[in-house]
Amino acid sequence: MEQTAEIQRHIAFHLTGAPGGDLEPVDSAVRPALLAPYRELAALRYDYPVVLVDDATDEACICSLTALVDDLLREGAPRGVEGEGVRRDVFRAEREIRRLVAEGERGTLSDVWARAAPALADAADHLKVDGALADCDHELARRVVAHAWHSVQRDKARRFHADVDRLVQALSDILRAAFVDSEPGRRPESLQAAFGSLHRDQFDFDTMSRLLSRSAPRDELPPDRRHRIESALEVLRRQRFFDPAPGTTLAQSAEPPFEYRYSSCRAAVEAFRERLPAVVEFVKAMSIAELEADGRYVGSQHDAFFEAFDENSLSRDDLARFPDYLVCVQGDESGAVIDLLSSGLPVKVLVETEDLLAPEHFGVHLRSTQLASTVIGLIDVFAFQATSSSLYQLREHLLAGLRYAGPTLVSVFSGPAAPSSDLPPYLLSAAALEGRAFPAFTYDPQAGPDLALRFTVDENPQAELDWPLAPLEYADASLQRVVEQIPFTLVDFAVCDRRYARHFARIPPEHWSDETVPVDQWLALDPADAEARVPHVLVVDDNDRLERLIVDARLMHAARRCRELWHGLQELGLAHLRVEPAPVHEAPSEAVEEAVQEAVAEAPEQTVVEAPAADDPWIETPRCSTCNECTGINDRMFAYNDNKQAYIKDPDAGTFRDLVEAAESCQVAVIHPGKPRNPSEPGLEELVERAKGFH
Ligand code: SF4
Secondary structure (H helix, E strand, C coil): HHHHHHHHHHHHHHCCCCCCCCCEEEECCEEEEHHHHHHCHHHHHCCHHHECCCCCCCHHHEHHHHHHHHHHHHHHHHHHHHHHHHHHHHHHHHHHHHHHCCCCCCCEEEHHHHCCCCCHHHHHHHHCCCCCEEEECCCCHHHHHHHHHHHHHHHHHHHHHHHHHHHHHHHHHHHHHHHHHHHHHHHHHHHHHHHHCCCCCCCCCHHHHHHHHHHCCCCCCCCCHHHHHHHHHHHHHHHCCCCCCCCCCCCCCCEEEHHHCCCCCCHHHHHHHHHHHHHHHHHHHHHHHHHHCCCCHHHHHHHHHHHHHCCCHHCCCHHCCCCEEEEEEEHHHHHHHHHHHHHHCCEEEEEECCCCCCCCCCHHHHHHHHHHHHHHCCCEEEEEEEHHHHCCCCHHHHHHHHHHHCCCCEECCCCCCCECCCCCCHHHHHHHHHHCCCCEEEECCCCCCCCCHHCCCCCCCCCCCCCCCEEEEEEEECCCEEEEEEEHHHHHHHCCHHHHHHHHHEEEECCCCCCCCCEHHHCCHHHHHHHHCEEEEEEECCCCCEEEEEECCCHHHHHHHHHHHHHHHHHHHHHCEEECCCCCCCCCCCHHHHHHHHHCCCCCCCCCCCCCCCCEEEHHHHCCCCCCHHHCCCCCCCCCCCCCCCEECCCCCCCCHHHHHHHCCCCCEEEEEECCCCCCCCCHHHHEEEEHHCC
């Protein structure tokens, strides 16, 4: 009887979030049981900190400290017992560097090494690379992405300068040859200058000039050709797109190079539009220079073509010669990001997500994970998503996205700016990946004609499962060793963040029973069985004592939706759906101006959708990107039409809360909740306030 009353209280907590009876609030630090072994992170050898290597290209631009130390020892320490002391000292230096960086020390590897282990300065001299150290913290995504972007732009600059320098040289040679053959070129002073000071006394330049002038064919450049070549040369020499490379024939422009890093989509688009005439002029000059250098310029064919040359003449390959714009924004600009990426401009957009589960209206902010999957629908946009903990492992995918000759989205969970967890940022970030709260994936439009080839979720731990499994080893009540495989779920991720503590209640060990079941098993129950059970998660306290926390319904609702979103990504990764190959190398000629117009339009609505009269909820169906978010919340209220785009099937088949949460979850912000239809629905005041942003 007593047991039944307890279970009823557990169920009451699960449904209402109100603790009572034997239940205790979670008011002290706990962590998921599977993270118990990682209490002293700085003592472990793992991927962070990383070194942002100076002047390196490809994957070598980001190295892990651990890998560098391993290389150092492999090449520098004697093998066997003889090298044992060296290895121990170097590992100690590595641990000290890791500790210093975790405490906020900044600097290059060589600087921090000198502070951490002054006695091992000789060993540091044998490190092959140097560069700024970066730990897995809130700043990491920006630092790594900016560094990798710089590395890619440096490569681009090298190619750009090689091309431009070759053309400048070729055009200069044409002018020089014409001058030598010309009347001014055969004057004594010109001949003397051409021979240089070494032979100045050995020739009679006046006689030479008379002889040459008598036989000269008077073959100066026609004025229009000279003008064309000189104009092209001048444009090539005063470019402001890249820094002038040392040793090239390009002169330093009177004006400084353009800036390419922005913190808002609008600013990047405006800069692109402002510079577009300079880009057109430069591409035109290069094209003319190519033709002149090869002797293929034919006035009757090319004059009219270049006369009409404008932004509509630019191809994606033309734009790919220039630096990419790097735009770094927070997750709440997703509408502007989608507009920018769909415009086709040469942009690399880093979207950082700080929070996955909004504490104030729990469960709706899984939408942050939806941005990248929405972008996949744009077909020719490269999308890469990762947590900051996985950026090092996935750097190859990041660099592929930054090298891609088209728009790229880099979506990173960087963790909260203000600490909200007792775990180090690396562990919190890894928990988001493990718990499917922020899955990693890559969509590469160039990887093949099939979605299955373009899209991969393989980088996630145990990607074939709903939740990754890991062994948990503990001593049971009779002190017997037990090893169980347990899953790491979204609920484990929520345990890591103390802002969500109210969604859990602690059950004293003496009241543990089979009436509570692990989260993954509870999610698999049919609704009738689930009503009679309560989900629990295993955690450890500061002394590594195992505890059971029961979980409220709101968090379980988020866990269910998280699992559904993950299923959607798994299906995408496995889909053998044929899609149209992306126009990667040849963009339609009118694309650029259209893109600019779309991206900067003050009134971005492209499709006119009639809003219903009165206060009914409605959806701008033609703009729906089929992300399953609203249908996942209530599939009786929201449904898809034949075009697989959402509409409101029955506004009375759910609550106003469903409408507001769907509107908040919708990546493209096309759901309008209208006014509440049931005036007695609980919490209306707060919901109406939240709905205001979607009228
Ligand atoms: S309307 Fe629904 S399915 Fe369409 S994009 Fe918005 S949330 Fe996704």
